[in-house]
Amino acid sequence: MPAIADAGTTREKLLVIGNGMAGARTVEEIVERGGDERFSITMLGDEPYGNYNRISLSNVLAGSDDPRDIYLNPLDWYDENEITLHAGVRARSIDRFAKTVSTDDGDEHTYDKLIIATGSSSFFPPIDGMFDDDGLLPGVFGFRTIDDCEGMLSWAENASRAVVIGGGLLGLEAARGLLERGLDVEVVHRSSRLMNVQLGDGAAQILQAAVEGLGITVRLDASTTRVVGSERVEGIELADGETIACDMVVVAAGIRPNTELAARAGLTVERGIVVEDTMHAVDEDDVYVVGECAQHRGEVYGLVAPLWEQAVVLADHITGADPHAAYHGSKVATKLKVSGIELATMGQSEPEHPDDETVHFSEPRRFVHKTVIVRGGKLVGATLLGDVGKVSFLTQAFDRGTVLPEERVELLFDLGGPSVEIGVAELAEEAQVCNCNGVSKGDIAACVRGGTKTVSGVMKATKAGMGCGSCKSQVLEIVEWAADGSLEDDPAADYYVPAIPLTKPELMAAVRAQGLKSVSAVFAALAEEGEVAAVKPALASLLRLVWAGEYEDERDARFINDRVHGNIQKDGTFSVVPRIAGGVTNVGELRRIADVAEKFEVPMIKITGGQRIDLLGIRKEDLPAVWSELDMPSGHAYGRSFRTVKTCVGSDFCRFGLGDSTQLGIRTEERFKGLETPAKIKMGVAGCPRNCSEAMVKDVGFVAVEGGRWEIYVGGAAGAHVRKGDLLCIVDDADAAVKICGRFLQHYRENAKWLERTYTFCERVGLEELQAVVVDDRDGTGERLDAAMEASIAAYTDPWLEAARPVTPHQFESAVGPA
């Protein structure tokens, strides 16, 4: 028998038995470390294919993956990396003294280093009648290889009723796949619960209900003793004598490591081939073992993640990239791939020590079950069924032993507040954090590592959080994470604007004391570095609040929207939203809107969420004419201001209406229209608690309740952030509602930070404090707040009147000069 020589090279010969996921991944890792220069690599695989993703076989069976799409390494990959693959060849024996491996095609391969990656096979329990002389009885299948899978698929075309023996992960995936193929499926499981290796009783019961809900029959505590049928399968017989008729059987009763080859070669074999931390077979310098056939510290793994970890250690070791590399075992986490059921498990399923903490939640009606087990402050196990939203967070905590939230319930749920769903540490570097400005986690972290150690500094440098601002809390977390404790105190965080080292109350006091009535005067008196363009609108807002009608308006301090009274669009055109108070309009207004839209060829007419009509794509130079012809006031759909009041039909027409929400909405909108506020204010009024106008998720919302009374909600949100408003108080009539609303708005104007929405403001200040100030007038400030609000309301003019008398030269021209 000739040995196959590796001609013309002095490279060492590396022979790999096994071309499955472990063998191929290990070779990939070796090649990545330059191992292809040191070794000439030969692989033996008993399946006649390249290497494929065995995990995806469930998807192939269920029809969600095409068999062609699951190949990890096509045959070209072996050529490109000068790897000799003998596919469809099975190793018969190893002579570890002669360093040769003989194969069933009669060849003999010599090696300097040998890797055994023989994997495992389907376990067929001893069941009478399962095999005939040619192997498995026709209609009986294992579920392990692509051949198994294709055999099942073609058989299933003419089958109607399948029994799956085994209710573990693989059995359930097989059952789901066959169900997809139109078969009646029954799962027969020996244990008293499904997935008994991974799940405790509670979770298993809910999983069973969910599986049954898909239409799969589940039979527990059932041991199969016989396969019925002579030419082909006709049924199975259970230990209690009952027979289940079927024309297909899938055996998914577990896997067994393929160790015969190693055992015959004299290697140490227990359940698997025993390996050291270096992935060497015991006492063998030149033989490595990797994957499901390996037994490390008593554990044999049947999942893919441990295999990746072993491959890395083996490759580090065999190439000398890291001679000290050591494998210390893997933490086991798994996911069930059954469409319609979400299940993730990791570590232990039930407490094992007396002082293990268990937190669990169970909602059988929705098939939701969650358990986490904590030991010594570290996560040692978790089961998430039906809702796996926290899986990345928990996987992180499980793998790395990170610190857990004090409130353990946060392990199971995202609680209120602007939550960060995935911990920043586990967020991918390239993950986009600020969607407005396209800033990734990596960009932010790099900025911090580059020496910027304040949140405001990072935001300024990267622009993260400078768009809509909804990502600010996440930006903050990433900065803290990247700074790793070296974050500098940022006194500027409390300044109203960065350029002036004063908080909002301090700044308001200084403005009053020094009589500063224009933005340029404020800069001149209080800012060391002079004007800062970006903060001018913030100062303008504050001055208008302090001085109302006495404010000296400088147009350059306004954002473009407030210079031309429209919302700038991405192409530099503007949107025009006339005021339609309370969302109630009439034929005349609608006709004028239609005429204007036609005359100015408005590219888009849009009904807004605030019950108004938005004319989009208006050129700057057309704005005055559009306003004049509309003959309607500005809806202020562009500023940091009071915008709109959304109403429901109310009591005039609605069968359920308790209060006249429409009338109150119109009245409220007319009163507060265009009011300058730290951030936009959107209101809603609902005529009954059905909340059709979404009043409970508005900055301020009125909801009619029985007896002519109104509930007042504040701090609601349903934009980038979603929050139900806090019930501030219940008042006896509409007058009181309008008055309390005014006080709340004025208090918010005076105390909120620039761009701080009410939902943040209310959480920061606290509901009790707001009730004390706004409702109970604890501080005796009520009348002053009312008077300040009256002054601001009195100072209101409709900005669209500027159509007739522009305030600055060429105010409404896109471009100036001869065309």
Next chain:
Amino acid sequence: MTTTTELPVGALADIPPNEGRMLRVRGGHLIAVFRLREGGVRATQPWCPHRGGPLADGLVGSGQLVCPLHGRAFDLGTGEADGGLPGVVTYPARVADNGTILVTLPEGDAPPFAKPAESG
């Protein structure tokens, strides 16, 4: 070497202090011109290099310009952007005694500042 010409592009009175206006120059091409409150004028390319925002509609303070669309900031003197992002082209600009704004532009066709595609 590119030769340049100083051209009248408009009057100082066309622009309010610390605001900008888009001005048509030679052949209908556009530049953005800004009048500083502290005195003097500045001229830049008309569109933001980021997403094509109209720079003349931006906020100005202490010689810094902030684009109205996404808040990119540029130095009106050098054209450099905050944070090392792509900057804008600037042109020497001054005000003549009679109040005419003069901008020095390259010879030939006006500067080729295509507005970036909307998607881009």
